[in-house]
Amino acid sequence: xxxxxxxxxxxxxxxxxxxxxxxxxxxxxxxxxxxxxxxxxxxxxxxxxxxxxxxxxxxxxxxxxxxxxxxxxxxxxxxxxxxxxxxxxxxxxxxxxxxxxxxxxxxxxxxxxxxxxxxxxxxxxxxxxxxxxxxxxxxxxxxxxxxx
Amino acid sequence: xxxxxxxxxxxxxxxxxxxxxxxxxxxxxxxxxxxxxxxxxxxxxxxxxxxxxxxxxxxxxxxxxxxxxxxxxxxxxxxxxxxxxxxxxxxxxxxxxxxxxxxxxxxxxxxxxxxxxxxxxxxxxxxxxxxxxxxxxxxxxxxxxxxxxxxxxxxxxxxxxxxxxxxxxxxxxxxxxxxxxxxxxxxxxxxxxxxxxxxxxxxxxxxxxxxxxxxxxxxxxxxxxxxxxxxxxxxxxxxxxxxxxxxxxxxxxxxxxxxxxxxxxxxxxxxxxxxxxxxxxxxxxx
Numbered sequence: 269x270x271x272x273x274x275x276x277x278x279x280x281x282x283x284x285x286x287x288x289x290x291x292x293x294x295x296x297x298x299x300x301x302x303x304x305x306x307x308x309x310x311x312x313x314x315x316x317x318x319x320x321x322x323x324x325x326x327x328x329x330x331x332x333x334x335x336x337x338x339x340x341x342x343x344x345x346x347x348x349x350x351x352x353x354x355x356x357x358x359x360x361x362x363x364x365x366x367x368x369x370x371x372x373x374x375x376x377x378x379x380x381x382x383x384x385x386x387x388x389x390x391x392x393x394x395x396x397x398x399x400x401x402x403x404x405x406x407x408x409x410x411x412x413x414x415x416x
Numbered sequence: 417x418x419x420x421x422x423x424x425x426x427x428x429x430x431x432x433x434x435x436x437x438x439x440x441x442x443x444x445x446x447x448x449x450x451x452x453x454x455x456x457x458x459x460x461x462x463x464x465x466x467x468x469x470x471x472x473x474x475x476x477x478x479x480x481x482x483x484x485x486x487x488x489x490x491x492x493x494x495x496x497x498x499x500x501x502x503x504x505x506x507x508x509x510x511x512x513x514x515x516x517x518x519x520x521x522x523x524x525x526x527x528x529x530x531x532x533x534x535x536x537x538x539x540x541x542x543x544x545x546x547x548x549x550x551x552x553x554x555x556x557x558x559x560x561x562x563x564x565x566x567x568x569x570x571x572x573x574x575x576x577x578x579x580x581x582x583x584x585x586x587x588x589x590x591x592x593x594x595x596x597x598x599x600x601x602x603x604x605x606x607x608x609x610x611x612x613x614x615x616x617x618x619x620x621x622x623x624x625x626x627x628x629x630x631x632x633x634x635x636x637x638x639x640x641x642x643x644x645x646x647x648x649x650x651x652x653x654x655x656x657x658x659x660x661x662x663x664x665x666x667x668x669x670x671x672x673x674x675x676x677x678x679x680x681x682x683x684x685x686x687x688x689x690x691x692x693x694x695x696x697x698x699x700x701x702x
Contacts, residue, residue, distance in 0.1 A: 271597075272649075272652070275590070275594075283435075283436070294426075298426070301423070302423070305421055305423070308421045337590075338435070338439070339435070340588065340590070341439075341588065341590055341591065342435060342438055342439055342442060343588070344588025344590060344591035345439075345442035345443065345446055345588075345591055346442070347588065347591070348446065348591070349442060349445065349446075352431065354430070354431040354433065354435065354438065355435060355438075357429055357430045357431060358430045358431075360429075361429045361430050
Protein backbone atom coordinates (compact mmCIF):
# COMPACT_ATOMS: atom_id res chain seq x y z
CA UNK A 269 0.00 0.00 0.00
CA UNK A 270 2.88 2.34 0.82
CA UNK A 271 4.27 1.82 -2.68
CA UNK A 272 0.97 3.00 -4.06
CA UNK A 273 0.92 6.08 -1.86
CA UNK A 274 4.51 6.97 -2.76
CA UNK A 275 3.68 6.53 -6.42
CA UNK A 276 0.63 8.79 -6.21
CA UNK A 277 2.58 11.43 -4.28
CA UNK A 278 5.35 11.35 -6.87
CA UNK A 279 2.82 11.65 -9.67
CA UNK A 280 1.06 14.56 -7.97
CA UNK A 281 4.37 16.28 -7.29
CA UNK A 282 5.48 15.73 -10.87
CA UNK A 283 2.23 17.11 -12.15
CA UNK A 284 2.15 20.11 -9.82
CA UNK A 285 5.75 21.21 -10.11
CA UNK A 286 5.96 20.27 -13.78
CA UNK A 287 2.86 22.31 -14.60
CA UNK A 288 4.13 25.27 -12.60
CA UNK A 289 7.58 25.18 -14.19
CA UNK A 290 6.14 24.85 -17.67
CA UNK A 291 3.68 27.71 -17.35
CA UNK A 292 6.37 29.95 -15.91
CA UNK A 293 8.83 28.98 -18.60
CA UNK A 294 6.36 29.59 -21.42
CA UNK A 295 5.55 33.02 -20.03
CA UNK A 296 9.22 33.91 -19.95
CA UNK A 297 9.80 32.48 -23.44
CA UNK A 298 6.96 34.47 -24.97
CA UNK A 299 8.11 37.72 -23.33
CA UNK A 300 11.71 37.30 -24.35
CA UNK A 301 10.78 36.28 -27.88
CA UNK A 302 8.96 39.59 -28.23
CA UNK A 303 11.96 41.46 -26.88
CA UNK A 304 14.41 39.77 -29.21
CA UNK A 305 12.17 39.86 -32.24
CA UNK A 306 14.32 42.64 -33.66
CA UNK A 307 17.15 40.16 -34.25
CA UNK A 308 15.96 37.74 -36.90
CA UNK A 309 17.34 34.24 -36.74
CA UNK A 310 17.26 32.74 -40.20
CA UNK A 311 18.15 29.34 -41.49
CA UNK A 312 19.54 30.28 -44.87
CA UNK A 313 23.22 29.62 -45.53
CA UNK A 314 23.81 32.37 -48.08
CA UNK A 315 22.85 35.94 -47.42
CA UNK A 316 21.47 37.89 -50.33
CA UNK A 317 22.69 40.50 -50.93
CA UNK A 318 26.08 39.90 -49.37
CA UNK A 319 27.19 42.73 -47.19
CA UNK A 320 30.78 43.56 -46.59
CA UNK A 321 30.27 46.07 -43.82
CA UNK A 322 29.48 43.44 -41.20
CA UNK A 323 31.61 41.23 -38.98
CA UNK A 324 30.54 37.69 -38.31
CA UNK A 325 30.86 35.56 -35.23
CA UNK A 326 29.59 32.24 -33.99
CA UNK A 327 26.86 32.49 -31.36
CA UNK A 328 25.46 29.54 -29.44
CA UNK A 329 22.67 28.85 -27.00
CA UNK A 330 22.44 25.70 -25.04
CA UNK A 331 19.75 24.32 -22.73
CA UNK A 332 19.04 21.15 -20.82
CA UNK A 333 15.52 20.47 -19.57
CA UNK A 334 14.29 17.48 -17.64
CA UNK A 335 10.89 15.92 -17.87
CA UNK A 336 8.87 15.43 -14.70
CA UNK A 337 7.69 12.15 -13.20
CA UNK A 338 4.12 12.60 -14.35
CA UNK A 339 4.99 13.27 -17.98
CA UNK A 340 7.47 10.45 -18.08
CA UNK A 341 4.77 8.11 -16.82
CA UNK A 342 2.31 9.23 -19.51
CA UNK A 343 5.03 8.84 -22.14
CA UNK A 344 5.63 5.30 -20.87
CA UNK A 345 1.94 4.50 -21.30
CA UNK A 346 2.06 6.00 -24.78
CA UNK A 347 4.83 3.56 -25.65
CA UNK A 348 2.29 0.80 -25.20
CA UNK A 349 -0.76 2.34 -26.83
CA UNK A 350 0.90 4.56 -29.41
CA UNK A 351 -0.19 8.03 -30.48
CA UNK A 352 1.09 11.57 -29.99
CA UNK A 353 3.45 11.78 -27.05
CA UNK A 354 2.08 15.18 -26.12
CA UNK A 355 3.93 15.22 -22.84
CA UNK A 356 7.27 15.31 -24.67
CA UNK A 357 6.06 17.84 -27.25
CA UNK A 358 6.02 20.73 -24.81
CA UNK A 359 9.40 19.68 -23.43
CA UNK A 360 11.05 19.83 -26.84
CA UNK A 361 9.17 22.94 -27.88
CA UNK A 362 10.38 24.76 -24.77
CA UNK A 363 13.93 23.49 -25.16
CA UNK A 364 14.21 24.58 -28.80
CA UNK A 365 12.80 28.03 -28.19
CA UNK A 366 14.89 28.55 -25.08
CA UNK A 367 18.07 27.55 -26.94
CA UNK A 368 17.34 29.99 -29.77
CA UNK A 369 16.60 32.71 -27.22
CA UNK A 370 19.89 32.16 -25.44
CA UNK A 371 21.67 32.28 -28.78
CA UNK A 372 19.91 35.53 -29.63
CA UNK A 373 20.80 36.99 -26.26
CA UNK A 374 24.44 36.38 -27.08
CA UNK A 375 23.92 37.98 -30.46
CA UNK A 376 22.34 40.98 -28.80
CA UNK A 377 25.45 41.49 -26.68
CA UNK A 378 27.38 41.81 -29.95
CA UNK A 379 24.86 44.33 -31.21
CA UNK A 380 24.08 41.93 -34.03
CA UNK A 381 21.64 42.79 -36.77
CA UNK A 382 20.77 39.19 -37.46
CA UNK A 383 21.85 35.60 -36.98
CA UNK A 384 21.96 33.45 -40.08
CA UNK A 385 22.62 29.82 -40.89
CA UNK A 386 21.17 28.72 -37.57
CA UNK A 387 21.18 25.04 -36.70
CA UNK A 388 19.62 23.07 -33.90
CA UNK A 389 21.00 19.93 -32.37
CA UNK A 390 19.12 17.74 -29.95
CA UNK A 391 20.38 14.97 -27.78
CA UNK A 392 18.92 13.09 -24.86
CA UNK A 393 20.94 12.75 -21.72
CA UNK A 394 20.64 9.38 -20.08
CA UNK A 395 24.05 7.69 -19.94
CA UNK A 396 22.57 4.27 -20.49
CA UNK A 397 19.69 4.84 -18.11
CA UNK A 398 17.26 5.71 -20.84
CA UNK A 399 14.29 4.42 -18.92
CA UNK A 400 14.68 6.52 -15.88
CA UNK A 401 16.11 9.87 -16.91
CA UNK A 402 14.31 11.96 -19.47
CA UNK A 403 16.47 15.04 -19.97
CA UNK A 404 16.92 16.68 -23.31
CA UNK A 405 19.67 18.98 -24.48
CA UNK A 406 19.15 21.42 -27.32
CA UNK A 407 21.99 23.40 -28.79
CA UNK A 408 21.26 26.28 -31.16
CA UNK A 409 24.09 27.92 -33.04
CA UNK A 410 24.42 30.31 -35.90
CA UNK A 411 26.48 33.13 -37.35
CA UNK A 412 25.77 36.53 -35.94
CA UNK A 413 26.39 39.56 -38.15
CA UNK A 414 27.24 42.80 -36.41
CA UNK A 415 28.52 46.18 -37.64
CA UNK A 416 32.23 47.05 -37.58
CA UNK B 417 13.81 40.84 -50.74
CA UNK B 418 11.67 41.77 -47.82
CA UNK B 419 12.22 39.86 -44.62
CA UNK B 420 9.51 39.90 -42.01
CA UNK B 421 9.60 38.33 -38.60
CA UNK B 422 6.01 37.84 -37.46
CA UNK B 423 5.02 36.53 -34.05
CA UNK B 424 3.98 32.92 -34.41
CA UNK B 425 0.78 31.70 -32.78
CA UNK B 426 1.18 29.43 -29.77
CA UNK B 427 0.10 25.82 -29.69
CA UNK B 428 1.36 24.68 -33.07
CA UNK B 429 3.81 22.16 -31.74
CA UNK B 430 2.07 21.40 -28.50
CA UNK B 431 -1.31 20.14 -27.41
CA UNK B 432 -3.70 22.27 -25.38
CA UNK B 433 -5.49 19.28 -23.86
CA UNK B 434 -5.09 18.84 -20.13
CA UNK B 435 -2.60 16.01 -19.59
CA UNK B 436 -4.72 14.67 -16.73
CA UNK B 437 -7.34 13.56 -19.23
CA UNK B 438 -4.75 11.61 -21.19
CA UNK B 439 -3.39 10.22 -17.94
CA UNK B 440 -6.72 8.82 -16.79
CA UNK B 441 -7.65 7.32 -20.14
CA UNK B 442 -4.28 5.62 -20.55
CA UNK B 443 -3.97 4.41 -16.96
CA UNK B 444 -7.48 3.00 -16.75
CA UNK B 445 -7.00 1.44 -20.17
CA UNK B 446 -3.76 -0.24 -19.18
CA UNK B 447 -5.11 -1.54 -15.87
CA UNK B 448 -8.23 -2.89 -17.55
CA UNK B 449 -6.29 -4.60 -20.34
CA UNK B 450 -3.80 -6.24 -17.99
CA UNK B 451 -6.51 -7.29 -15.54
CA UNK B 452 -8.76 -8.78 -18.23
CA UNK B 453 -5.93 -10.58 -20.04
CA UNK B 454 -4.47 -12.07 -16.86
CA UNK B 455 -7.86 -13.07 -15.46
CA UNK B 456 -8.76 -14.74 -18.75
CA UNK B 457 -5.47 -16.64 -18.75
CA UNK B 458 -6.00 -17.68 -15.13
CA UNK B 459 -9.47 -18.98 -15.95
CA UNK B 460 -8.06 -21.00 -18.85
CA UNK B 461 -5.26 -22.38 -16.69
CA UNK B 462 -7.71 -23.29 -13.94
CA UNK B 463 -9.36 -25.69 -16.38
CA UNK B 464 -6.11 -27.61 -16.64
CA UNK B 465 -4.56 -27.16 -13.22
CA UNK B 466 -7.24 -28.98 -11.26
CA UNK B 467 -6.94 -31.93 -13.63
CA UNK B 468 -3.38 -32.50 -12.40
CA UNK B 469 -3.68 -35.71 -10.37
CA UNK B 470 -3.21 -35.25 -6.64
CA UNK B 471 -0.54 -37.97 -6.70
CA UNK B 472 1.60 -35.83 -9.00
CA UNK B 473 1.22 -32.94 -6.63
CA UNK B 474 2.49 -35.13 -3.83
CA UNK B 475 5.61 -35.97 -5.80
CA UNK B 476 6.63 -32.36 -6.10
CA UNK B 477 9.69 -31.61 -3.98
CA UNK B 478 7.67 -29.85 -1.32
CA UNK B 479 8.65 -32.16 1.55
CA UNK B 480 12.11 -30.55 1.75
CA UNK B 481 10.47 -27.21 2.33
CA UNK B 482 8.28 -28.69 5.05
CA UNK B 483 11.29 -30.34 6.72
CA UNK B 484 13.10 -27.02 6.83
CA UNK B 485 10.31 -25.70 9.02
CA UNK B 486 11.39 -28.20 11.73
CA UNK B 487 7.94 -29.65 11.99
CA UNK B 488 6.98 -31.95 14.81
CA UNK B 489 4.41 -34.63 15.41
CA UNK B 490 1.00 -33.44 16.52
CA UNK B 491 0.19 -33.87 20.23
CA UNK B 492 -2.74 -36.21 20.99
CA UNK B 493 -5.26 -33.39 21.44
CA UNK B 494 -4.45 -31.78 18.09
CA UNK B 495 -4.47 -35.19 16.46
CA UNK B 496 -7.89 -35.84 17.91
CA UNK B 497 -9.36 -32.51 16.74
CA UNK B 498 -7.90 -32.81 13.24
CA UNK B 499 -9.39 -36.30 12.86
CA UNK B 500 -12.72 -35.01 14.09
CA UNK B 501 -12.69 -32.18 11.55
CA UNK B 502 -11.46 -34.47 8.76
CA UNK B 503 -14.43 -36.75 9.34
CA UNK B 504 -16.80 -33.97 8.26
CA UNK B 505 -15.12 -33.71 4.85
CA UNK B 506 -15.80 -36.13 2.09
CA UNK B 507 -12.37 -36.09 0.55
CA UNK B 508 -11.47 -38.28 -2.42
CA UNK B 509 -9.72 -41.46 -1.38
CA UNK B 510 -6.33 -40.52 -2.75
CA UNK B 511 -6.35 -37.13 -1.05
CA UNK B 512 -4.36 -37.83 2.06
CA UNK B 513 -3.74 -34.88 4.32
CA UNK B 514 -0.62 -34.61 6.44
CA UNK B 515 -0.65 -32.27 9.42
CA UNK B 516 2.48 -30.66 10.79
CA UNK B 517 3.07 -28.67 13.93
CA UNK B 518 5.80 -26.02 14.21
CA UNK B 519 6.96 -24.73 17.57
CA UNK B 520 7.28 -21.09 16.55
CA UNK B 521 5.71 -17.78 17.53
CA UNK B 522 4.39 -17.14 14.02
CA UNK B 523 0.63 -16.53 14.14
CA UNK B 524 -0.25 -18.53 11.05
CA UNK B 525 -1.38 -21.79 9.54
CA UNK B 526 -1.25 -22.79 5.90
CA UNK B 527 -2.00 -25.53 3.42
CA UNK B 528 0.41 -26.25 0.62
CA UNK B 529 1.01 -28.63 -2.27
CA UNK B 530 0.68 -32.34 -1.62
CA UNK B 531 -1.95 -31.98 1.11
CA UNK B 532 0.47 -30.68 3.77
CA UNK B 533 -1.07 -28.48 6.41
CA UNK B 534 1.17 -26.62 8.83
CA UNK B 535 -0.03 -25.24 12.18
CA UNK B 536 2.14 -22.81 14.15
CA UNK B 537 2.20 -22.67 17.92
CA UNK B 538 1.83 -18.87 17.69
CA UNK B 539 -1.65 -19.24 16.26
CA UNK B 540 -2.70 -22.13 18.51
CA UNK B 541 -1.80 -20.03 21.55
CA UNK B 542 -3.99 -17.13 20.48
CA UNK B 543 -7.06 -19.32 20.17
CA UNK B 544 -9.26 -20.02 23.16
CA UNK B 545 -11.46 -22.88 22.11
CA UNK B 546 -11.70 -26.08 20.19
CA UNK B 547 -14.29 -24.44 17.90
CA UNK B 548 -11.79 -21.85 16.75
CA UNK B 549 -9.11 -24.47 16.30
CA UNK B 550 -11.54 -26.57 14.26
CA UNK B 551 -12.27 -23.52 12.10
CA UNK B 552 -8.56 -23.11 11.32
CA UNK B 553 -8.12 -26.78 10.52
CA UNK B 554 -11.31 -26.99 8.44
CA UNK B 555 -10.33 -23.87 6.50
CA UNK B 556 -6.96 -25.38 5.58
CA UNK B 557 -8.49 -28.74 4.69
CA UNK B 558 -10.93 -26.91 2.41
CA UNK B 559 -7.96 -25.33 0.61
CA UNK B 560 -6.61 -28.79 -0.10
CA UNK B 561 -10.02 -30.14 -1.04
CA UNK B 562 -10.50 -27.46 -3.70
CA UNK B 563 -6.89 -27.83 -4.90
CA UNK B 564 -6.15 -24.19 -4.11
CA UNK B 565 -2.38 -24.68 -3.66
CA UNK B 566 -1.84 -26.11 -7.14
CA UNK B 567 -4.18 -23.52 -8.66
CA UNK B 568 -2.31 -20.68 -6.96
CA UNK B 569 1.04 -22.03 -8.11
CA UNK B 570 -0.32 -22.26 -11.66
CA UNK B 571 -1.53 -18.66 -11.50
CA UNK B 572 1.89 -17.55 -10.35
CA UNK B 573 3.54 -19.36 -13.24
CA UNK B 574 1.16 -17.94 -15.86
CA UNK B 575 1.33 -14.38 -14.63
CA UNK B 576 5.08 -14.64 -14.24
CA UNK B 577 5.54 -15.83 -17.81
CA UNK B 578 3.19 -13.21 -19.26
CA UNK B 579 4.69 -10.35 -17.31
CA UNK B 580 8.23 -11.42 -18.17
CA UNK B 581 7.22 -11.49 -21.82
CA UNK B 582 5.71 -8.02 -21.84
CA UNK B 583 7.96 -6.35 -19.27
CA UNK B 584 10.15 -3.65 -20.72
CA UNK B 585 7.72 -3.31 -23.59
CA UNK B 586 6.94 0.20 -22.43
CA UNK B 587 10.55 1.15 -21.84
CA UNK B 588 9.51 2.77 -18.59
CA UNK B 589 10.29 1.04 -15.32
CA UNK B 590 7.36 2.65 -13.51
CA UNK B 591 4.87 1.53 -16.14
CA UNK B 592 6.33 -1.98 -16.09
CA UNK B 593 6.01 -1.97 -12.34
CA UNK B 594 2.36 -0.93 -12.59
CA UNK B 595 1.70 -3.76 -15.01
CA UNK B 596 3.38 -6.18 -12.60
CA UNK B 597 1.33 -4.89 -9.69
CA UNK B 598 -1.89 -5.18 -11.67
CA UNK B 599 -0.96 -8.76 -12.52
CA UNK B 600 -0.40 -9.44 -8.83
CA UNK B 601 -3.71 -7.77 -7.99
CA UNK B 602 -5.45 -10.12 -10.44
CA UNK B 603 -3.83 -13.12 -8.76
CA UNK B 604 -4.85 -11.81 -5.35
CA UNK B 605 -8.44 -11.46 -6.49
CA UNK B 606 -8.45 -15.22 -7.05
CA UNK B 607 -6.59 -15.82 -3.82
CA UNK B 608 -9.27 -13.92 -1.88
CA UNK B 609 -12.01 -15.84 -3.62
CA UNK B 610 -10.32 -19.03 -2.44
CA UNK B 611 -10.28 -17.74 1.12
CA UNK B 612 -13.99 -17.01 1.00
CA UNK B 613 -14.65 -20.44 -0.49
CA UNK B 614 -12.59 -22.14 2.22
CA UNK B 615 -14.29 -20.10 4.94
CA UNK B 616 -17.66 -21.22 3.63
CA UNK B 617 -16.65 -24.85 3.53
CA UNK B 618 -15.10 -24.63 6.98
CA UNK B 619 -18.24 -23.07 8.40
CA UNK B 620 -20.39 -25.92 7.11
CA UNK B 621 -17.91 -28.31 8.67
CA UNK B 622 -18.22 -26.46 11.99
CA UNK B 623 -22.00 -26.65 11.79
CA UNK B 624 -21.79 -30.40 11.25
CA UNK B 625 -19.50 -30.75 14.26
CA UNK B 626 -21.00 -28.36 16.79
CA UNK B 627 -24.38 -27.28 15.42
CA UNK B 628 -23.28 -23.65 15.23
CA UNK B 629 -20.54 -21.58 13.61
CA UNK B 630 -19.38 -19.37 16.45
CA UNK B 631 -15.87 -20.78 16.14
CA UNK B 632 -15.50 -18.88 12.88
CA UNK B 633 -16.52 -15.59 14.46
CA UNK B 634 -14.24 -16.32 17.41
CA UNK B 635 -11.31 -16.94 15.09
CA UNK B 636 -11.87 -13.71 13.16
CA UNK B 637 -12.10 -11.77 16.42
CA UNK B 638 -8.72 -13.22 17.34
CA UNK B 639 -7.43 -11.95 13.98
CA UNK B 640 -8.82 -8.51 14.71
CA UNK B 641 -7.15 -8.26 18.07
CA UNK B 642 -3.93 -9.79 16.75
CA UNK B 643 -3.48 -7.96 13.46
CA UNK B 644 -5.42 -4.83 14.30
CA UNK B 645 -8.38 -3.41 12.48
CA UNK B 646 -8.27 -3.51 8.72
CA UNK B 647 -6.09 -0.68 7.60
CA UNK B 648 -5.25 -1.62 4.05
CA UNK B 649 -6.99 -1.89 0.71
CA UNK B 650 -8.47 -5.29 0.06
CA UNK B 651 -7.38 -5.32 -3.57
CA UNK B 652 -3.75 -5.29 -2.44
CA UNK B 653 -4.08 -8.29 -0.13
CA UNK B 654 -4.00 -12.06 -0.56
CA UNK B 655 -6.63 -12.46 2.13
CA UNK B 656 -9.99 -10.71 2.42
CA UNK B 657 -10.26 -8.07 5.10
CA UNK B 658 -11.28 -9.65 8.38
CA UNK B 659 -14.36 -7.43 8.52
CA UNK B 660 -15.56 -8.85 5.21
CA UNK B 661 -14.94 -12.40 6.40
CA UNK B 662 -16.99 -11.68 9.50
CA UNK B 663 -19.87 -10.33 7.42
CA UNK B 664 -19.82 -13.40 5.16
CA UNK B 665 -19.90 -15.58 8.25
CA UNK B 666 -22.76 -13.69 9.92
CA UNK B 667 -24.66 -13.87 6.66
CA UNK B 668 -24.18 -17.63 6.49
CA UNK B 669 -25.19 -18.00 10.12
CA UNK B 670 -28.42 -16.07 9.64
CA UNK B 671 -29.20 -17.89 6.38
CA UNK B 672 -28.82 -21.25 8.11
CA UNK B 673 -31.08 -20.04 10.96
CA UNK B 674 -28.39 -20.76 13.51
CA UNK B 675 -28.11 -19.16 16.89
CA UNK B 676 -25.07 -17.19 17.84
CA UNK B 677 -23.37 -16.68 21.22
CA UNK B 678 -23.34 -20.40 21.87
CA UNK B 679 -20.86 -21.65 24.40
CA UNK B 680 -17.72 -22.97 22.80
CA UNK B 681 -15.63 -25.90 23.95
CA UNK B 682 -12.65 -24.55 25.91
CA UNK B 683 -9.14 -25.83 25.34
CA UNK B 684 -8.45 -28.66 27.79
CA UNK B 685 -6.05 -27.65 30.56
CA UNK B 686 -3.47 -30.21 29.57
CA UNK B 687 -3.27 -28.75 26.05
CA UNK B 688 -2.83 -25.27 27.50
CA UNK B 689 -0.06 -26.63 29.69
CA UNK B 690 1.53 -28.33 26.71
CA UNK B 691 1.52 -25.08 24.70
CA UNK B 692 3.15 -23.31 27.63
CA UNK B 693 5.85 -25.95 27.87
CA UNK B 694 6.46 -25.72 24.16
CA UNK B 695 6.98 -21.99 24.43
CA UNK B 696 9.36 -22.38 27.33
CA UNK B 697 11.24 -25.04 25.42
CA UNK B 698 12.35 -22.62 22.72
CA UNK B 699 12.80 -19.69 25.05
CA UNK B 700 15.08 -21.49 27.48
CA UNK B 701 18.27 -21.60 25.36
CA UNK B 702 18.27 -17.82 25.33
